[in-house]
Amino acid sequence: MNLIILGPPxxxxxxxxxxxxxxxxxxxLSTGDMLRAAQGxxxxxxxxxxxxxxxxxxxDVMVQIIANKLxxxxxxxxxxxxxxxxxxxxxxxxxxxxxxxxxxGHVIQFKINDKILVQRVVGRFTCASCGEGYHDxxxxxxxxxxxxxxxxxxxxxRSDDNEQAMRARLAAYHxxxxxxxxxxxxxxxxxxxxxxxxxxxxxxxxxxxxxxN
Ligand code: AMP
Numbered sequence: 001m002n003l004i005i006l007g008p009p010x011x012x013x014x015x016x017x018x019x020x021x022x023x024x025x026x027x028x029l030s031t032g033d034m035l036r037a038a039q040g041x042x043x044x045x046x047x048x049x050x051x052x053x054x055x056x057x058x059x060d061v062m063v064q065i066i067a068n069k070l071x072x073x074x075x076x077x078x079x080x081x082x083x084x085x086x087x088x089x090x091x092x093x094x095x096x097x098x099x100x101x102x103x104x105g106h107v108i109q110f111k112i113n114d115k116i117l118v119q120r121v122v123g124r125f126t127c128a129s130c131g132e133g134y135h136d137x138x139x140x141x142x143x144x145x146x147x148x149x150x151x152x153x154x155x156x157x158r159s160d161d162n163e164q165a166m167r168a169r170l171a172a173y174h175x176x177x178x179x180x181x182x183x184x185x186x187x188x189x190x191x192x193x194x195x196x197x198x199x200x201x202x203x204x205x206x207x208x209x210x211x212x213n
Contacts, residue, residue: 002079003078003105003107006108008174009121010118017079017081026079031083034069087179123138127147130150
């Protein structure tokens with residue numbers, strides 16, 4: 001079964017996609033991670049300028065990236081995390097899936113209000129070694145500058161995790177991505193989880209969707 005995780009920036013999509021990858025054998029296809037990993041290339045540099053403003057990278061670029069990835073992963077079940085983000089991307093995805101004889105299982109929407117999101121995103125940082133997530137006020141490492149999970153001492157921050165870019169990312173979500181909720185609901189793919197709950201609760205909600213309870 002293949003999934004789409006839909007929700008605003010900071011809703012916890014990446015965290016849950018990683019758990020599903022670890023626990024259930026899905027491949028997480030995060031278009032944001034793909035763009036960040038491409039930052040040494042021409043395309044990556046162009047994308048970075050757009051991402052730092054909190055705007056969306058053009059549809060044709062994103063659709064091509066996903067088309068290549070879907071070819072690469074063969075028959076493994078996947079989770080789209082951060083794609084589609086526009087009506088154009090959603091329609092292109094439908095065409096790609098039907099051409100490649102792949103099917104969508106569920107579209108899981110993370111529902112959460114903007115106020116919590118700004119607080120969650122501004123101030124977050126991750127361990128450069130294992131990717132464990134932290135936050136300046138909500139979750140500091142137990143020992144200053146040492147990762148609780150792996151003991152590494154290097155951390156990274158996303159350049160778009162500042163208040164100005166985050167406001168633009170939220171605006172892009174509401175105007176360009178949120179209409180996809182109706183798009184998928186109309187075709188009965190939509191399932192909703194409470195993105196404001198702690199990650200174990202969200203994880204249980206997703207498990208119950210996937211296990212058909
Ligand atoms: P994310 O890591 O999902 O928060 O994405 C970070 C940034 O990458 C977004 O704010 C966009 O600038 C860009 N991006 C990621 N996925 C897409 C997409 N499907 N369409 C357009 N832009 C994207």
